[in-house]
Amino acid sequence: MHIFANPVRFLQLARPLTGWCGWIGAVLVVAGLGAGLFLTPPDYLQGETVRIMYLHVPSAWLGMAGWGGIAVASIMELVWRHPLAGIAARAVALPGAVFTGICLATGSIWGRPTWGTWWEWDGRLTSMLVLLFVYIAYIALAEAEADRGGQGRIAAIFGIVGVVNLPIIHFSVLWWRTLHQGESIGITGSSIAGSILWPLPVALVGFTLLFVSIVLMRMRAMLARQKVEARLRRMGTEP
Amino acid sequence: MKAKNQRLVLALLALVALVGAVLLGMSALKDQASYFYSPSDAVRDHVELGRTVRLGGMVEKGSLRREPDGVTIDFRVTDGAATVTARYTGIVPDLFREGSGVVAEGRFTAPGRFAADTILAKHDENYKPPELAGNGMHETGSLKR
Numbered sequence A: 001m002h003i004f005a006n007p008v009r010f011l012q013l014a015r016p017l018t019g020w021c022g023w024i025g026a027v028l029v030v031a032g033l034g035a036g037l038f039l040t041p042p043d044y045l046q047g048e049t050v051r052i053m054y055l056h057v058p059s060a061w062l063g064m065a066g067w068g069g070i071a072v073a074s075i076m077e078l079v080w081r082h083p084l085a086g087i088a089a090r091a092v093a094l095p096g097a098v099f100t101g102i103c104l105a106t107g108s109i110w111g112r113p114t115w116g117t118w119w120e121w122d123g124r125l126t127s128m129l130v131l132l133f134v135y136i137a138y139i140a141l142a143e144a145e146a147d148r149g150g151q152g153r154i155a156a157i158f159g160i161v162g163v164v165n166l167p168i169i170h171f172s173v174l175w176w177r178t179l180h181q182g183e184s185i186g187i188t189g190s191s192i193a194g195s196i197l198w199p200l201p202v203a204l205v206g207f208t209l210l211f212v213s214i215v216l217m218r219m220r221a222m223l224a225r226q227k228v229e230a231r232l233r234r235m236g237t238e239p
Numbered sequence B: 001m002k003a004k005n006q007r008l009v010l011a012l013l014a015l016v017a018l019v020g021a022v023l024l025g026m027s028a029l030k031d032q033a034s035y036f037y038s039p040s041d042a043v044r045d046h047v048e049l050g051r052t053v054r055l056g057g058m059v060e061k062g063s064l065r066r067e068p069d070g071v072t073i074d075f076r077v078t079d080g081a082a083t084v085t086a087r088y089t090g091i092v093p094d095l096f097r098e099g100s101g102v103v104a105e106g107r108f109t110a111p112g113r114f115a116a117d118t119i120l121a122k123h124d125e126n127y128k129p130p131e132l133a134g135n136g137m138h139e140t141g142s143l144k145r
Helices: A007-038 A048-080 A085-115 A123-147 A153-175 A199-234 B003-029 B039-044
Strands: B053-059 B072-078 B083-089 B101-110 B113-122
Touching: A007 A048, A007 A199, A048 A085, A048 A123, A048 A153, A048 A199, A048 B003, A085 A123, A085 A153, A085 A199, A085 B113, A123 A153, A153 B003, B039 B053, B039 B083, B053 B083, B053 B113, B072 B101, B083 B101
Parallel strands: B083 B113
Antiparallel strands: B053 B072, B053 B101, B072 B083, B101 B113
16 A cells, blocks of 8 residues: 555556546446346336335445545554545545435435335434434544644544444344344345346446546545645745 | 554554444443334333334234224234234325234334334335246245344
8 A cells, every 4th residue: 555655656546547437337337227227127015116226225335335445544544644545535525425315315215105204213224324424524524624734633533433333334224123124135145036136236336436436536636736735835825 | 662553553442442332332222222112022021001112013914904984904013922903094105014014103002902103114125026926925034123
């Protein structure tokens, strides 16, 4: 990882990766969602509403994986003082929050016809809502700290503390009785029939690549801004 | 010990302590954080009559009866060990049916008798196309915690 302590080396890799991940991701997303909309059969019980899964599951995964990424980057920032770690964590925060929001919205839309309610305070729904709030708090904290010329250490500590929510979200349906159903896809297999399941991994990989591309784009923008600010400072004019 | 390693140990210790604290809290919350009572819980915990609670379980097969007024239904909620008779007036979700999961909000009017104000259908983790679903009856093997 220390190779990338040099932003020039990082940028050399990030520039082509942004495009590759973005385009391949977009193609896979279109393929996965298209197949999920038009090619798969409806569920025997839920009917057509099952199709929202192809958007709901990837956004849930990215919302949680995003915070996992923030936590790892935060540890790297605190322990090794890696210069890119703080930038990576802040770049993940906004897209992570957006996907968490998409997950909550699609889940709510699915819940109305399936359960008969838009929202219930059960373990899974509540812990996912907490994740959204934690993202918003992180973004506010990181911005406030940057405004005051801090080194991002407070945001990094918050990034590590926030990770405790991830096992709560994951295990909420196993530990507690919840309205949300248990896991359909586990290590031992899937309780989703193959004909319904197959576009899901396609969409999952597609959205993940798209997410990586967005994060790289944001990291490059942040690095570029740092450069501009440093140059302005050298010229003697505060930005 | 180098400062770098010291920070690493500190960060890992903090992480372990945090996760440990959460796990302890979770296990302590196990009963409180449950979204509904199963019929067996309701008997075991002596849920008092008239208190608003959620009752969850499977709608027992062959137990669903519709009253002459057309909107009131009676059904039995079971978790395999205990059974509660529930009554509800109103429109139920599409997925509410015999042999399927249900979460009812309401109160116990007498031991083993439940008056529901709200009915939610509980979906399980099985997804399949209609032609794989056999006779079209929804069957859930177990009531997962």
